Amino acid sequence: MEPGERSHPNVTLAVLSVAGLAFSMLSSAVVPALPTIQHDLHTSENGVAWILTAYLLSASVGTAIIGRLGDMYGKEHLLVWTLVVLSAGTLLAGVSNSLALLIVARTIQGAGGGIFPLAFGIIRDEFPRERVAGSIGLMSALLGIGGGVGILAGAAIVEHLSWHWLFWLPLVLIVVAAVCTWRFVPESPVRLPGRINWPAAALMSGGMTLLLIGVSETTTWGWGSARTIGVLAAGALICVAWVAVEVGSSQPLIDMTLMRVRAVWTANLSAFLLGAGMYVSFVVFPQFAQLPTSTGFGFGASVVGSALYLLPSTIGMFVVGFAAGRIAARFGSKSALVAGSVITAGSFGLLAAQHGHVYDMLLSSALLGIGIGLAFAALGNIVVQAVDDHQTGVASGMNTVMRTVGGALGGQLTATFLADHVRNGYPTVAGFTDSFVLSTCFLVVCAAAALLVPGRHSTQYVDHFEEAAAID
Numbered sequence: 360m361e362p363g364e365r366s367h368p369n370v371t372l373a374v375l376s377v378a379g380l381a382f383s384m385l386s387s388a389v390v391p392a393l394p395t396i397q398h399d400l401h402t403s404e405n406g407v408a409w410i411l412t413a414y415l416l417s418a419s420v421g422t423a424i425i426g427r428l429g430d431m432y433g434k435e436h437l438l439v440w441t442l443v444v445l446s447a448g449t450l451l452a453g454v455s456n457s458l459a460l461l462i463v464a465r466t467i468q469g470a471g472g473g474i475f476p477l478a479f480g481i482i483r484d485e486f487p488r489e490r491v492a493g494s495i496g497l498m499s500a501l502l503g504i505g506g507g508v509g510i511l512a513g514a515a516i517v518e519h520l521s522w523h524w525l526f527w528l529p530l531v532l533i534v535v536a537a538v539c540t541w542r543f544v545p546e547s548p549v550r551l552p553g554r555i556n557w558p559a560a561a562l563m564s565g566g567m568t569l570l571l572i573g574v575s576e577t578t579t580w581g582w583g584s585a586r587t588i589g590v591l592a593a594g595a596l597i598c599v600a601w602v603a604v605e606v607g608s609s610q611p612l613i614d615m616t617l618m619r620v621r622a623v624w625t626a627n628l629s630a631f632l633l634g635a636g637m638y639v640s641f642v643v644f645p646q647f648a649q650l651p652t653s654t655g656f657g658f659g660a661s662v663v664g665s666a667l668y669l670l671p672s673t674i675g676m677f678v679v680g681f682a683a684g685r686i687a688a689r690f691g692s693k694s695a696l697v698a699g700s701v702i703t704a705g706s707f708g709l710l711a712a713q714h715g716h717v718y719d720m721l722l723s724s725a726l727l728g729i730g731i732g733l734a735f736a737a738l739g740n741i742v743v744q745a746v747d748d749h750q751t752g753v754a755s756g757m758n759t760v761m762r763t764v765g766g767a768l769g770g771q772l773t774a775t776f777l778a779d780h781v782r783n784g785y786p787t788v789a790g791f792t793d794s795f796v797l798s799t800c801f802l803v804v805c806a807a808a809a810l811l812v813p814g815r816h817s818t819q820y821v822d823h824f825e826e827a828a829a830i831d
Contacts, residue, residue: 368486370543372494375478378442378536379498381529382471383505385449386414387641388513388529389465391662392522399522400458412575413462417469419571419763420564425473426756427612428555429480430749435546438477442537445471449533453526464526471533472763475502476756483743483751484547492692493684495743496736500680502762503637503731507673510641514666559612562601567760569594574767578774617754622745625811626738627761629696632805633738634765636703636798637731639773643794644668644720646777646786656788658717668720675728676735683736692737692744696809699734702726704802711795714788734805738762741812765801772797 389396389410397407429437448467455461475498482494516524573590580587605611617623648665650657660668679686686695706726713719738758746754773794780790 368490368494371481371485371545372497374536374539374544375474375481375498376501377532378438378474378540379478379501380505380508381532381536382445382474383502384509384512384532385445385468385471385526385529386418387506387509388516388525389522390510390641391514391645391666392517392525395517395522396461400456400461402458406458408575409458409462410465412572414465414469415575415763415767416568416571417466418472419469419567419760419767421470422472422476422759422763423613423753423756424560424563425470426476426480426752426754429473429477429752431555433546434477434480434484434752435540435544438474438481438544439537439541441471441473441477442533442540445474446530446533446537449526449530453523453530455523472759473756475499475759476752476754479739479743479755480751481544481547483748485545490684491743492687492740493681495739496683496687497680499735499737499739500676500683500732502759503676503728503735504673504680506638506641507669507676507728510645510669511666511673514645514663518662554610556605556608556610556612559601559604559608562597562604563612566594566597566601567764569597571764571767574771577771578778582775613753613757614750617746617750618757620745621811622741622813623754623758625808625813626696626741626745627758628808629700629734629805629812630738630758630761631765632801632808633700633703633731633734634762635769635772636707636765636801636805637727637769638766639707639769639794639798640669640672640724640727642770642773643791644724647714647791648720650785654785654788656715656791657785658720668724671721671725672728672731675725676732677728679729679732680736683732683740686733686736687740691814692740693809693812693814695733696737696741696812697806699730699732699737700802700806700809701730703730703734704799704806706730707795707798707802711792711799714791714795730802734809745813769798769801 393407393410396410400407425437425441445468448464451467452461452464455464478498479495482498483491486494512528513525516522569590573587573594577587602615605613605615645665645668648658648660648668649662652659706723709726710719710723739755742754742758743751776793776797777786777790780787
């Protein structure tokens, strides 16, 4: 683009949405293909699990750091390079024929998590204020929408094509998004001068990596094993050292004063709990549906058929994501977060009480999509409204990290429940029921945490939201 030229917000939002959707799909598309990849690459279950773990680690570490770099050096500039790196990792994954190379590729792909904080910052800097809430809400909802689409697409691909197509198809979207970002997305004039605090970056990376490895390996090591406790304790100590370095630094990587802002820490707590509850659905729903009817509770669905149980959830998130602006204008982001948490808790509570028929799971899936769509859209807006323009990237990046870490914990707890309840080679219904109850508890606590978020009277954009709602 020529200097000073600005694209229409619809064009910018379309480009950002394609980028966010591609990354979100990559995060979950491999899940249905893990048994196939394990067989083709002649590896173990523990080995193939690192295809998910490497991606999770990289995304958790990279998201907040890239968000901070975007605040410093320009969000459009960083977004282009983030998409280039994501393209390189996806291309490498597409040609991989060994587990080691595929894990390296997934690690590179994880850096694409920076797309979301960068996108939030671009929207805040460039869009008319009355469009900020709806646009951030849609981008936030894409985290869930892309996950659902990824499961559906991954199931269809693994049943009819080579698993390598799990990467070739998203690669097309990523390349298109990179070119369009370079061509159409304007560079923001908002900057936060500074330098990279490398000691803080190293401590953050080390601490987060050890914590996530400890959680991810619990199904192998056991929650009470010396190895698990040692790794988690080491990760926690390094994170404490990281916070101490940040607090004492004149050029912090992550400004810890932001984490003391009430709207920020309550939104981060809610994001952690929401992630812990929600990500269970991506694992449990398809697995439950695929179990043979001989178990007495499974539906005997195919890989593709089981993925379709997430379709109502994906549709619900998509619809609510588009309505996020009107919802924020009419009710406020706090109310949307509380309502979304309650509805999501209700969806899992329904399954905990009744899961004997197909329609039980379909109804729960629909409620899950509505609840997650409301909550995700609200979280993005709460964080962005609570901080200054030049802090948008780092604050929203940390919020995304908290969802990811929560998802890792919820997923591993669910895996433990299922592994502890096995009969004749299949998980028993007790393991699934425990998982549904666990998710319900996470979401009930999430609703309580959401009540601590400051009310709409303190949000920065409320006057513009109300004005837009009155015009509509």
